[in-house]
Amino acid sequence: xxxxxxxxxxxxxxxxxxxxxxxxxxxxxxxxxxxxxxxxxxxxxxxxxxxxxxxxxxxxxxxxxxxxxxxxxxxxxxxxxxxxxxxxxxxxxxxxxxxxxxxxxxxxxxxxxxxxxxxxxxxxxxxxxxxxxxxxxxxxxxxxxxx
Numbered sequence: 001x002x003x004x005x006x007x008x009x010x011x012x013x014x015x016x017x018x019x020x021x022x023x024x025x026x027x028x029x030x031x032x033x034x035x036x037x038x039x040x041x042x043x044x045x046x047x048x049x050x051x052x053x054x055x056x057x058x059x060x061x062x063x064x065x066x067x068x069x070x071x072x073x074x075x076x077x078x079x080x081x082x083x084x085x086x087x088x089x090x091x092x093x094x095x096x097x098x099x100x101x102x103x104x105x106x107x108x109x110x111x112x113x114x115x116x117x118x119x120x121x122x123x124x125x126x127x128x129x130x131x132x133x134x135x136x137x138x139x140x141x142x143x144x145x146x147x
Contacts (some may be wrong), residue, residue, distance in 0.1 A: 003120065006057040006090070009015075009061075015078070015097070015115070016025050016084045017050075018031070018050055018051035018052065018053065019050065019051065019052045019053070019070065019073045019144055020037060020055065020070070020072045020073055020074075021053070021054050021072065021073065021075075021076065021140070021144075022055050022057060022063060022067065022071065022072045022074070022075045022076070023035070023054060023055070023056050023057070023064055023072045023076050023077075024056075024057045024058075024059070024060060024062075024063040024075060024076065024077035024078060024081070024086065024089060024099075025056070025058070025076075025077070025081070025107075026058045026059060026078065026081045026082060027078070030129075031056060032079070032114070032132070033136075034076060034136065035054060036107055037133060037136045037140070038052060038054050038140065040137065041137060041140060041141065041146070045141065045146050046146065047060055055072070058081070058082075058083075059081045059082055059083035059084050059085075060083065060084030060085060060086060060088050060089030060092070061083045061084040062082065063075070063077070063084075064084070064089065064093075065090055067096075067099060067102075068075075072102065073102075073144055074102075074103050074104075074140065074144055075089075075093065075102060075103070075104045075105070076089070076104075076105045076107060076136075076140075077089055077104065077105070077106055077107070078106075078107060079106055079110055079118060080108065080109075080110065080112055080114075086106055086108070086118070087117060087118065087121060090104055090118065090121040090122060090123055091121055091147060093122075094121065094122040103124040103125070103143040103144075104122070104123045104124050104125075105123065105124060105125045105126070105127060105139055105140075105143065106118040106123040106125070106126050106127070107126075107127045107128075107129060107131055107136075108126075108127075108128065108129060109128070109129035109130070125139050125142075125143065126142060127139060131139045132136070
């Protein structure tokens with residue numbers, strides 16, 4: 001999807017060349033909801049001027065393969081998945097020099113222990129499932145600095 005906004009800016013104050021978001025989730029219904037949020041963001045906030053690409057991984061192992069191959073501006077991850085869970089993924093992201101500052105949003109139905117552990121591992125933001133559409137939208141806009 002190729003959309004954007006002249007008002008979008010990076011931390012340096014210049015318009016970005018595009019956004020790449022990685023969604024790490026094993027539930028297809030939740031992937032569909034996050035995709036819908038990002039499509040709305042692309043259509044309404046970015047208005048076609050700045051590209052927004054959405055990529056998917058079903059587990060942390062597949063996510064690390066994608067993160068190794070190319071760059072992303074944001075990772076949205078579930079915490080409880082097969083193969084490599086979100087906790088392990090966050091640890092790996094934070095241990096990689098090239099990825100250590102990458103914004104990571106953990107979205108989970110886990111309790112306070114899961115939230116505390118994710119925050120201790122270095123997630124940028126934590127959202128509790130069931131998550132509200134507006135909360136996902138606001139978090140993504142804030143982390144990508146979309147005004």
